Amino acid sequence: MNKFINTIKNIFAIEDLRTRILNTLLFIAIYRLGCYVVLPGIDPNRLKQGTNGVFGILDTLLGGAFSHASIFALGIMPYISASIVLQLLTIAVPYFQKLQKEGESGRKKINQYTRILTIPIVMAQSAGFLATINAEAIANPGTFFTISTMLIITAGTLFCMWLGEKITDKGIGNGISMIIMIGIVSRLPGALIGEAASKGINKSLIFLLEMVVLFLIVMAVIVLTQAVRRIPVQYAKQVGGTTQLDAQRQFIPLKVNAAGVMPIIFAQSLMFVPNIAAQAWNKNSELAASIATYFSPENWVYNAVFAFLIIVFTYFYTAISVNPNQIADDLKRSGGFVPGVKPGRDTSEFIDEILTRITLPGAVALALIAVFPTVALLLGVTRPLSLFYGGTSLIIMVGVVLDTLNQVESYLLMRHYDGMMKSSKLRGRPSQPIAIAS
Missing domain, CATH: 1.10.3370.10 (SecY subunit domain)
Incomplete structure (x- = not known):
């Protein structure tokens, strides 16, 4: 304290x-x-x-x-x-x-x-x-x-x-x-x-259990947001004038969830298209009633399709936001290389393979977090609170808080104060230099 x-x-x-x-x-x-x-x-x-x-x-x-x-x-x-x-x-x-x-x-x-x-x-x-x-x-x-x-x-x-x-x-x-x-x-x-x-008082234990589950979900979202796969990068010795810089070992951080909240936003937008189309065509027809039933957030069909779209969009958005070819080219120009991997095309393929592997668990975890508010609603949590058990709301909240804390900590460390944590860095922040391709 x-x-x-x-x-x-x-x-x-x-x-x-x-x-x-x-x-x-x-x-x-x-x-x-x-x-x-x-x-x-x-x-x-x-x-x-x-x-x-x-x-x-x-x-x-x-x-x-x-x-x-x-x-x-x-x-x-x-x-x-x-x-x-x-x-x-x-x-x-x-x-x-x-x-x-x-x-x-x-x-x-x-x-x-x-x-x-x-x-x-x-x-x-x-x-x-x-x-x-x-x-x-x-x-x-x-x-x-x-x-x-x-x-x-x-x-x-x-x-x-x-x-x-x-x-x-x-x-x-x-x-x-x-x-x-x-x-x-x-x-x-x-x-x-x-x-x-x-x-009420009679179900206070259930309310306490709901708060514990909510806390655990928030922790899981923090882990998903901060999780990275670090690829080691070696820089050769550099000689400039009379000075010589020793070889340095750094890392390229590849985020497990590089797409952030965007897959959920894209998928959510598409999930409301069937209902809107049915209502515009003939809202009193049996077809419109069937679509409204199956594409209700409480229906398993809705959640299965929703989760599938999130996984697809996670791969899509990761592919357009992280460019392995550009990372490999930047490393080659700066004299860096991944140990055991040839610079250039081999490095690009190596990074792409790792990115593909780590995106799958990230996409599945994101899909589970997205559908968990529905699970909470079906288990008896009220609708307003169920929205905080996952989905867009929770991911945005966690991401913004972590980003703000990182900025505050940067100010403290620049002025030689202790950081927000005992280790003088937030959890998830790397302890060694990072090679970031721009």
Whole structure:
């Protein structure tokens, strides 16, 4: 306990870090305040209470802004959609591939294209959002209300983008991820209170067991997020002028879950297509009823297909995010080599083989984590809390917290303070130098 208190004192003793933390808290407070500002022309007392399916997941990621019909109803999600589209374009379109290789200037152009693409995406999604609001909650429905509300939601999303960029520049952590994480965490206290109330005193032991299981799942997600396979790299002796550098042994860290949360997001988007298509075709038909039954999150068919898609997308996203050929070329140019493996093509094939092997357990673990909220729901956990037993919410939460702690620890170590752990480094962080191919 004393070490924890001393660490907090050290954090606030660093002026730059203290300022960044206070700025982050200020920007987060502004965002949370906006989540409760209801759109003009909508009666919040007549809004439908509760959201299920994709809307329930979206509402969790937005911290209730979606169900409250606030000016931040779509939050940062359209920007995330635009980022995914630009990421795919950097693979398929030569122009964007060229931009990606231009370094900082290319990255700025891609970010600018992402901001521009966000506007039409949020306009389209805001129209879909208005369709989910029950007519009784709208005071004066009509063309003017629709257009003005779409503009307000678009402005709200752009303001969330600005807040995220400000957190990145003047705060601590990645601003966009931080905004999503805060929205998720804001629902956790209410979910815990609701779960405790539903169990009551008679089932307090069951509630305690649920908390233990939740803790173990969080630990498993941390392990999956931090797990890496280290490939040893040897650098030959280098002579420059009158100095001679001895041979160095470093490592290339290949993450077991290099795809992160993206496979779950892609798979989740596809899993709602059958229901939407059936509803659009003929929502009163027997076919639509059958599709709604089989593609319900509680059905085993839904979860089996969902898990399969996650495994497929994990391999796909890993293949486009980690390039063994580029890693091998960078090693060859810098004079490094993997012991026992020839530089060049052999090294690329060696890295690709290892990546393929470690991706399978990572993909299976990710699929299990994604379907576990359904398992928790079937075992009696209330729906709001079951979303924290895995899936997108938990992975985002764990990833953002670990990234923020890493940044805080870096500030402490630069100022010669003890790190967040006794070993002066977070678990999962390498203790030896790392060879990172850029």
